[in-house]
Amino acid sequence: MLLDASLTSADDPAATARELEDRGYAGVWASEVAQDPFLVLHAAALGTAAVSVGSAIAVAFARSPMTLAYTAYDLQRYSRGRFVLGLGTQIKAHVERRFSMPWSAPAARMREYLGALRAIWASWTDDAPLRFRGEHYRHTLMTPMFTPAVHEWGPPPVHLAAVGPLMTRLAGEAADGLLAHSFTTARYLRERTLPALQEGLDATGRDRSAVQVSLPGFVVTGRDDAERARAADAVRAQIAFYGSTPAYRPVLELHGWGSLGDELHALSTTRDEGRWRAMARLVDDEVLGTFAVVAEPDAVGPALLERYDGLVDRFSVYPGTGVPLDVLDPVVRALA
Structure with a gap:
């Protein structure tokens, strides 16, 4: 199991990625939250030599397949074959109201999106005529002036974020990797x-080895009680946030915690400023320990292996939970 790291809003992503590479991480990921992940990953690729650099995730439906095909193909060249294109759908409200783009059944649309990407890349690398016609996307024009030069690394692998069964099955059918949700x-x-x-x-007819499974999971650790308490509070809040979303309810229901999802969702719809603190308090130690590895720094690595080895191929610590990098050095050594 490989250990990766997340690049958040670093002022110098090249230096941050280089530090992570020096510490022994296998890959770095950037998310499309409050930043453009591709700009961050371009800098990270130029600042490193060996780590993989990937988007986890970029919002597919916010972009035309043609636009994304160029960006991903260029990043594969700039990174010298180390780029991973991680795609997700986001939710209807964001796609329609934040990005002002059309929404439809996400799994069916993503299947077509992946087909369009691969048809575009094939027109560049295999000299295949571009004749992609789908329900949502149509790409039928590619002239020499707009065809990128072939490079030795080819198109990047495509990983797909999935929670529900339809998108997860699609990852098995048509993607090179599965980005499991933190929740x-x-x-x-x-x-x-x-x-x-x-x-x-x-x-x-593919083997399990054809799809790499990655998980940005929760970890609660720290050098002292204060650090551990801050990490636990941050993780409780994040679990409560995700748990309030109806789309993620099946995870809670599997554990018999459907009523917790109801309570969290009800609080999330109120205007009380203290609702988020109240939501976090609903995440008790049992729930916390089920979603997160809770351990002393030296014990986190063995605990991660015990819990996830054989289930996921790559693990990264969920960003923004307040765990300093040096606290995770024993984890890097344990998984190296």
Whole structure:
């Protein structure tokens, strides 16, 4: 199991990525939250030599497949074959109201999106005529002036973010990797995610090794009680936030915590300024320990291996939970 790291809003992503590489991380990921992940990853690629650099995630439906094809192809060249294109759908409200783009059944649209990307890349690398016609996307024009030069690394692998069974099966059928959501548990991975992934693999005759599974998971640790308490508070708040979203309710229901989802959702719709603090208090130690590895720094690595080895291929610590890099050095050594 490889250990990755997340690049958040670093002032110098090249230097941050280089430090992470020097510390022994295998890859770095940037998310499309309050930044453009591709600008961050371009800097990270130029500042490093060996780590993989990937988007986890970029919002597919906010972009035309053609626009994204150029960006991803260039980043694969600039990184000398180390780029991973991680895509997600976001939710209807954001796609329509933040990005002002059309929304439709996400799994079906993503299937077409992946087909469009690969048709565009094939027109560049295999000299294939561009004749992609779908329900949502149509790409039928590619002239020599707009065709990028072929480079030795080719198109990047495409990883797909998935929570529900339809998108997870699609990852097994058509993607090179699965980006599991942070709001998951080892039991949900074992009983829901991986069986759905295997259904997709079986449908296309592929082996499990064809799809790399990555998880940005929760970790609560620290050098003293104060650090551990801050980390626990941050993780409780994040679990409460995700748990309030109806789309993630199946994870709670699997553990018999459907009523917790109801309470969290009800609080999330009120105007009381203290609601988020109240939501976090609903995440008790049992829930926290199910979603997060809670351990002393030296014990985090073995605990991660015990919980996730054989379930995921790559693990990264969820960003923004207040765990300093040096506290995670024993984890890097344990998983190296």
